[in-house]
Amino acid sequence: EKKSWMTRLKAGLSKTSNTLSVLFVGAKIDEALYEELEAALLMSDAGIDATDYLLTALKKKVKEDKLLDAAAVKAALKELLIELLTPLQKPFELGRHKPLVMMISGVNGAGKTTTIGKLAKHMQSNNQSVLLAAGDTFRAAAREQLMVWGERNNVTVISQESGDPAAVAYDSVQSAKARGMDVVMVDTAGRLPTQLHLMEELKKIKRVIGKGMEGAPHETLLVIDGNTGQNALTQVKAFDDALQLSGLVITKLDGTAKGGVLAAIARVRPVPVYFIGIGEKIEDLQPFVAAEFVEALLG
Ligand code: GDP
16 A cells, blocks of 8 residues: 555656656666756756755765766766655644644645545544634635535535524634543635735634634644646745744645655745645645655655
8 A cells, every 4th residue: 555655756757856766777877867867857847946955965975975877977866855745744733722723724726625535534534523624714605515525424514504604613622622532623715825805814813713722723724736847935935924833734645746846845935844745535645754755756
């Protein structure tokens, strides 16, 4: 089972891993190699900051350790990448609060709904009861779909036909307390970070959740699509500025993602990556582990 998700992650990141592997095969360690590596890192969505950082650190290491062949340089790059990404690695701990209150945001299409389903399943398999607050009060169809899904999966879904998403969030926390639930996930309507009034609404939801339970939300998550390149970093910055994120879920890393954006996030806005999405199915969620990710990226 472990192999199958790793295979999918590898396939997803193959654009970058193929480029990087070819580059090192039989290569001489010279300025041309570094230039190719620079281009490959930029192409992988690592961004200028992380690319500069990695190249400088690699050159230093090559010099200090007197590395002479390309395989050793590749191994050094791998080590540096793991070092860079390890601070993003943070296990998601259940049972710290009762209920553990989570607020989940993300732009439309990022995979938020799918991820909420995956998270609910993950929690249930750890014996946690889950209540979901459908904060997307705008779309009746979405709400109904969610109720059906909840019934089928033993997840209590709270939604209201109309009104204020912050009120739905507040009610759901009260309800979860009353019912002795372990986890509350507050879904929020998908939106673009450029829609400032919607960011204000998100802030309000967060504030109101805090009024329902001291210290809540305990987790403020952003779901981002791993295929959106540097745009993902822009989203992390905008949502973190507004909401002080506690964690990320990066989806669709089985697709055509280039993977480098994690390096950019690590350098520019190091919000922990709790999970990665590696498929459309409910079980296609994995904790982010830097060494595994770099293994998929560099082989
Ligand atoms: P939302 O608008 O953010 O709620 O996004 P959805 O959860 O509806 O997902 C949008 C599309 O992305 C759907 O077709 C999902 O099946 C797909 N999707 C979500 N996560 C993943 C993933 O990790 N891998 C792949 N391949 N597809 C995903």
